[in-house]
Amino acid sequence: MNQDVYTLEAARVPLLVSMPHTASAVPDDLARTMTAEGRAAIDADWHIDRLYAFARELGAGMLTPRYARYVVDLNRDPSGASLYPGRSVTELCPTTTFDEAPIYRDAPPDAAETARRISAYWRPYHDALGAELRRIRETHGVALLFDAHSIRSVVPRFFDGRLPDLNLGFGGGTTAFGEIVEGLAGIAGTSGYSHVVDGRFKGGYITRHYGAPGDGIHAIQLELAQATYMDEAPPFSFDEEKATALQAVLRDMLGWLLDWAARR
Template sequence: MIEVTQGDGPLVLGLPHTGVYVPPEIAARLNETGRALADTDWHIERLYAGLIDGVTTVRTRVHRYVIDVNRAPGGESLYPGQNTTGLVPLTDFDGVSIWRDGQAPDAEEVEARRAAYHAPYHAALAAEMARVRERHGFAILYDRHSIRSRIPFLFDGTLPDLNIGTNGGATCAPGIAATVGDACAASGYSTVTDGRFKGGWTTRHYGRPGEGLHAIQMELAQSTYLAAEAPPWSYDKTRAERLRATLRAILETLSDWRP
């Protein structure tokens, strides 16, 4: 369920939410809302494909409704006091239940899923971060995400196009946040750093700049590259090509960064 492509550069690209695989025994317990898999990071792997050579990628094929590999393994909230979804979500991003009545997993099952799907993803990611740091003296994790631009259950109003997460600057060197911020500011897209999304568990866990491990999250509004933020979640090539130019600039500047 874990796909790893090794590169020789300093960048490691995470893909935690593009997978759509749900084991049949779990899919049977999802209700109609859950089976729609609406909270997928649609087409992110296609959007970033071929933008830059030499990068390492780590991806899970498992859908976030099975278990969310970007949540803390202990289940604690990353955004206390705000609506969010958990390690194994009980609702979708609109706050609507995704499980058939009485079919939501209990604590024992959540732990089994953590061991089966969450732990292997992070074992692979940690191994690649260590390998890249050994080669270059540092490693940069760029965690790739996307989300609908309007979700009242999670945030007010419309999300900016490009949302950079560094947990208040704690997860990467200032120069990394600055180079990404500058590329976004020059793009013509709306952008914010550490707004509603400050970086998920992955960014916060791996971002240890003092150890040569840097992490930054990019949360894209899906309006920037989808034909519509609704089924069938079609990829809009014209919108996507414009966005790809900005993403290429971001990855190139990160690849060129040195401590």
């Protein structure tokens, strides 16, 4: 299914992979108001759709947006509430890059413009996400949501030092059964990559909002350090050798989730 602001490939198995930050396009009317950094969408989760392309072979659903997070952040609360109170975060409609450079040449989006973007871009993505999770659960008895992200391994604004390679988030243990947390953490722990569970990234709005284990929907966020599969400096090149090694671990994780669902 294709829409103007997202693409949804329906799941054949009880797994949906959401990639809310993989896009880098900016509508022309908004691009004219932005700085060069804003137009370049430099904080995209680069190549995540390419990295997880193998999930189609498993029968997983795939949901991707058309436009960059600078237009509106699909992984933020539409009310504007902070996911990490007291810490530096980017807004629902970001006004600065991760390095705190301005995204807009003049005034940032006001309340009316923010509401327009929620209606035009944020809501359609979430309507599709919620509907597909419900369909999966009705079809299979359980739905698994894997929210796929990546970020530069060093971003002083958000965390000290270098980020672990694999950052699993379960909303502090609230978005999936404990056996899922243990299973995926076990794979990460033997992968050869550094990892953490519910560390700096505990899962964003998507993971925390849709994860409802008691209702048969389990949500996981995986934030990857981009150094594990790409060049973190422009032009942000995909590293085939690194990516192939990482994909073996990701395949193990998604395969484990599907095996778990089959045992339920």
